Amino acid sequence: MIPFNKPPYTGKEQQYVIAAMQSSNMSGDGPFSKKCQAWFEQRLGAPKTLLTPSCTAALEMAAILIDIQPGDEVIMPSYTFVSTANAFALRGAKVVFVDIRSDTMNIDETKIEAAITDKTKAIVPVHYAGVGCEMDTIMAIAERHGLFVVEDAAQGMMSSYKGRALGSIGHLGAFSFHETKNYTSGGEGGLLIINDSRFKERAEIIREKGTNRSQFFRGMVDKYSWVDIGSSFLPSELQAAYLWGQLEKAEEINDFRLSAWQYYMDKLAPLATAGKIQLATVPEQCQHNAHMFYLKVTGLTERGQLLAYLKTKNILAVFHYVPLHTAKAGSNFGRFHGEDRYTSKDSACLIRLPMFYGISKDDLKHVVENIFLFYKVNK
Incomplete structure (x- = not known):
């Protein structure tokens, strides 16, 4: 049987995962995590990127960062994976679906503005099959109405729109490293792409269960404590090690x-x-x-x-x-x-x-x- 998918494997993943297993830092944000995040920041031109356990987790972080509240509305295509909607529904938002374009299967940018109300908080374009949505139009609509744009670029790593990497155009973006994607971090994994610098500090806190632990390890505070809402959005160093073997190729x-x-x-x-x-x-x-x-x-x-x-x-x-x-x-x-x-x-x-x-x-x-x-x- 010719399978529909085989997870990519380059040959270096095992070596790097064993190295992570034998290190004193298996829980995340170790040497391999830092290598991966630096690679993405250089490649995407993003002020900050953070590895996450999944693209779902990255989208959930994005919903928290843009302060989605019960009753807010978020516009997206209906033709997408459930995580795109779940991330915002979990915060109490009403998801407003609009039609897609037949040629690309992406959100129809001409249908977005009519769906905006005084409750609309964000637009979430989904780059289907790694083909970019019409981002110039979407960003212009968002600017006119004071909305956030969160790019669901789960399928979009190594793709671009007018020379700009997908995931790097909106205020926030998300990649997936699930085993069905072009690159995997061992079956599951994701990346939050922070293009708006005002989210950098809070993103680290949300990712570390609402604590300022990252600042503590950088010597910025003398102890860390609970300072905000958050959850366990930090992936294992084993995931980062596996992913590094893919990024090299x-x-x-x-x-x-x-x-x-x-x-x-x-x-x-x-x-x-x-x-x-x-x-x-x-x-x-x-x-x-x-x-x-x-x-x-x-x-x-x-x-x-x-x-x-x-x-x-x-x-x-x-x-x-x-x-x-x-x-x-x-x-x-x-x-x-x-x-x-x-x-x-x-x-x-x-x-x-x-x-x-x-x-x-x-x-x-x-x-x-x-x-x-x-x-x-x-x-």
């Missing part, structure tokens, strides 16, 4: 994935030209990271048939999100503003093909050939 992993993505795109183009499938669109101003390769079919029935057919050929392809506004919790904690023109329709058509660091050309060829066979079209 970040360009190599990125180049490999882009090559595999381009193979799919080139080989499947005739099916798109024949009107059998639709392929992803990457706007000219965006550099993507080949986080996933997806195609869209005519609807739910055909999707089920193609997925079942590929499985018989030992190919594991999958669908993706069920729109949040159609879920039970989505109606409890949020509402959809405007017309659902593309969110539900396009989500029912989308299929993700196997894509991972190390996938062989033979496997890529096998996937493509069997999609052509399903549609009974000669290559």
